[in-house]
Amino acid sequence: MNNKKKILKPLLHASIAACVASMSGYLSANEQTPIKIGMMLPFSGVYAGLGEAARNGLKQALKENQNTISGRPIEFIEMDTEAKPARAPEITSSLVDNQKADFIVGPVHSGVAMGMIKSIKGKDSIMIIPNAGANAATGAFCQPNVFRTSFSSWQTAYPMGKEAFDMGYKKVVTMSWNYGFGKESLAAFNESFTSAGGEVVKKILVPFPKTEFQSYLTEIASIKPDAVFVFFAGGGAVKFVKDYDAMGLKGKIPLLGSGFLTEGTTKAQGPASEGVITTLHYADSLDNAKNTTFRQQYQEQYGKPADLFSVQGYDAGQLIIDAVTATKGNTADKDALIKQMEQLEIDSPRGAFKFSKAHNPIQNVYLRKVVDGQNTVMKIAQQNLEDPARGCKL
Amino acid sequence: MDSSFYLVQLLNAVQYGLLLFLIASGLTLVFGVMGILNLAHGSMYMIGAYLAYYFTFLTDNFFLAFLISGAIALIIGFIIERFLIIHLYKRDHLDQVLLTVGLIFVFNAIQSFVWGNDPLGVEVPSLLSGSIKLTDIIEYPVYRLFISGVCIVVAVGMYLIINRTKLGMMIRAGESDRNMVENLGVDISKLFTIVFAIGVLLSALAGIVSAPIVSLVPGMGEHVLISCFVVVVIGGLGSIKGAFVAALIVGLVDTFASVLLPEISSMSIYLLMALILLVKPQGLFKN
Numbered sequence: 001m002n003n004k005k006k007i008l009k010p011l012l013h014a015s016i017a018a019c020v021a022s023m024s025g026y027l028s029a030n031e032q033t034p035i036k037i038g039m040m041l042p043f044s045g046v047y048a049g050l051g052e053a054a055r056n057g058l059k060q061a062l063k064e065n066q067n068t069i070s071g072r073p074i075e076f077i078e079m080d081t082e083a084k085p086a087r088a089p090e091i092t093s094s095l096v097d098n099q100k101a102d103f104i105v106g107p108v109h110s111g112v113a114m115g116m117i118k119s120i121k122g123k124d125s126i127m128i129i130p131n132a133g134a135n136a137a138t139g140a141f142c143q144p145n146v147f148r149t150s151f152s153s154w155q156t157a158y159p160m161g162k163e164a165f166d167m168g169y170k171k172v173v174t175m176s177w178n179y180g181f182g183k184e185s186l187a188a189f190n191e192s193f194t195s196a197g198g199e200v201v202k203k204i205l206v207p208f209p210k211t212e213f214q215s216y217l218t219e220i221a222s223i224k225p226d227a228v229f230v231f232f233a234g235g236g237a238v239k240f241v242k243d244y245d246a247m248g249l250k251g252k253i254p255l256l257g258s259g260f261l262t263e264g265t266t267k268a269q270g271p272a273s274e275g276v277i278t279t280l281h282y283a284d285s286l287d288n289a290k291n292t293t294f295r296q297q298y299q300e301q302y303g304k305p306a307d308l309f310s311v312q313g314y315d316a317g318q319l320i321i322d323a324v325t326a327t328k329g330n331t332a333d334k335d336a337l338i339k340q341m342e343q344l345e346i347d348s349p350r351g352a353f354k355f356s357k358a359h360n361p362i363q364n365v366y367l368r369k370v371v372d373g374q375n376t377v378m379k380i381a382q383q384n385l386e387d388p389a390r391g392c393k394l
Numbered sequence: 395m396d397s398s399f400y401l402v403q404l405l406n407a408v409q410y411g412l413l414l415f416l417i418a419s420g421l422t423l424v425f426g427v428m429g430i431l432n433l434a435h436g437s438m439y440m441i442g443a444y445l446a447y448y449f450t451f452l453t454d455n456f457f458l459a460f461l462i463s464g465a466i467a468l469i470i471g472f473i474i475e476r477f478l479i480i481h482l483y484k485r486d487h488l489d490q491v492l493l494t495v496g497l498i499f500v501f502n503a504i505q506s507f508v509w510g511n512d513p514l515g516v517e518v519p520s521l522l523s524g525s526i527k528l529t530d531i532i533e534y535p536v537y538r539l540f541i542s543g544v545c546i547v548v549a550v551g552m553y554l555i556i557n558r559t560k561l562g563m564m565i566r567a568g569e570s571d572r573n574m575v576e577n578l579g580v581d582i583s584k585l586f587t588i589v590f591a592i593g594v595l596l597s598a599l600a601g602i603v604s605a606p607i608v609s610l611v612p613g614m615g616e617h618v619l620i621s622c623f624v625v626v627v628i629g630g631l632g633s634i635k636g637a638f639v640a641a642l643i644v645g646l647v648d649t650f651a652s653v654l655l656p657e658i659s660s661m662s663i664y665l666l667m668a669l670i671l672l673v674k675p676q677g678l679f680k681n
Contacts, residue, residue, distance in 0.1 A: 045612070046613055049510070211608065218402045221531040235614070238609030247525075247533060270517055
């Protein structure tokens with residue numbers, strides 16, 4: 001209820017501080033032109049919460065650097081994508097051609113990402129994707145000037161196939177919405193599960209965004225598989241996990257998923273989410289110094305807990321800072337900048353990572369289990385997992 | 395897949411159909427009596443669900459939240475009719491569309507501002523949290539049966555009110571000839587206020603009872619609006635009996651298409667609608 005007000009106040013302070021900081025930076029280095037960072041995130045609509053988290057993370061990274069890089073101030077240009085793919089080319093062109101943005105951080109939604117990549121191809125701005133997981137963004141459509149600080153769909157589901165087999169499950173039903181992210185996740189699971197020796201006995205694709213799951217759950221019960229692997233996110237994930245429990249399946253057929261099934265949703269899922277096992281490249285409870293500091297500072301600054309999406313935004317910020325610092329503030333030579341970015345190791349709250357040739361993080365993927373409403377890390381499911389980047393010629 | 399599989403699916407279908415009826419009944423009632431197509435009907439469903447969440451959170455008692463939310467929905471319906479819809483009776487449907495689409499945006503903004511954009515959930519009240527064992531694996535949640543019970547009570551209640559009471563008589567008269575009703579000395583403006591408020595209440599009621607089994611997310615109202623229109627169009631715009639029959643048919647088709655014809659399941663109910671409209675362009679039960 002009152003969250004808004006609690007958030008607004010620190011935000012106001014932060015932005016005043018940011019203004020003052022950037023002004024003083026500007027005054028002291030009069031001739032320094034600002035580094036322009038465009039943000040293309042959803043600030044309204046269903047994904048507004050994700051866009052806000054990514055922006056907060058990005059700004060926190062730059063604030064830790066006093067909002068300057070190599071003496072140059074930062075200028076943010078915020079654009080609301082509304083998570084609508086149709087808007088992507090127009091906004092991207094305006095940031096690239098009119099605003100001459102050095103970096104564009106965005107988007108959240110994979111459909112928007114595809115539109116952005118088409119518009120930024122061969123241009124002089126560098127795009128950093130802080131969420132959208134479509135494999136093609138660092139696969140068939142990969143570009144020299146496109147980086148991703150989040151994940152590919154493949155990475156988040158592939159490790160679970162082997163894990164499921166090692167847990168002793170031989171016959172599994174997979175299920176997701178019938179759209180890109182879901183289908184890519186099921187395919188990645190299928191790839192490692194079948195090569196380990198398991199069998200996917202049934203793949204169920206639910207029309208997006210339908211959340212009436214009863215008939216599918218009845219079907220799963222009649223098949224009686226050893227386990228179920230699903231991809232659902234957000235509101236659909238809440239409903240699915242609750243329905244799965246209410247139909248009495250939870251205690252009998254273990255529920256596995258891509259990490260988004262229980263990411264930011266366990267509170268709404270309540271006790272139904274207890275014991276659900278997922279794989280993801282992050283967990284709130286990750287025990288490392290960087291994560292602890294990051295989460296503490298995020299909480300102080302924004303008055304709410306950090307999440308996966310803020311981590312990915314934060315790392316986009318770190319990537320910009322480290323790269324521009326390495327070129328000593330030179331952003332005019334984009335090829336040199338890209339070269340630096342390719343060599344960097346990002347000290348992320350999820351654990352340090354480097355980029356693959358296709359510019360996707362080579363990162364740990366964790367096996368997590370919901371205990372007391374928290375995604376607790378059981379172990380590293382796969383260390384330094386690199387997306388196969390199928391179709392990328394970089 | 396044995397016979398128990400089909401029986402459980404039948405139960406799923408009837409249960410889903412009854413819920414669809416609850417959501418759609420208000421829309422068709424308001425259109426039938428007042429000639430107003432309320433596109434913000436789904437928003438009332440959403441507001442009902444969020445109110446139920448909010449008052450369950452405050453009072454820790456779902457049934458109390460149920461009553462309070464219902465009362466607030468009635469008041470919202472009253473206010474919308476008295477201050478907004480009242481200006482539209484003499485205007486055409488396009489103006490009604492403009493206003494009610496505008497209301498969708500207003501209610502979405504209120505939802506986002508008051509409750510935020512994260513998905514929320516309501517716990518099933520402990521009194522109804524049990525489940526009934528149907529097969530060796532499937533247990534059927536008692537709460538879903540409770541929802542079906544509420545839907546049946548509403549359906550029977552509406553039937554009795556419309557066929558056995560003076561209000562119902564006026565509603566039926568209003569459906570068939572509005573001018574005549576007015577000329578016979580019935581205070582049509584009062585009738586419209588009551589009917590509209592009931593329409594809003596029915597939609598909100600669907601949202602309230604669904605709250606524990608759905609996830610509360612921005613835009614949840616728009617999703618139900620589409621299925622709701624399918625039901626109302628198949629049943630015949632304005633016909634409550636039609637909405638009831640259509641809701642059950644849609645529930646059956648949707649449920650069985652999902653498992654038996656998964657390739658076409660996303661279009662199954664629209665195919666059904668197209669087929670029915672080919673044979674009966676006015677819907678099944680158009681007066």
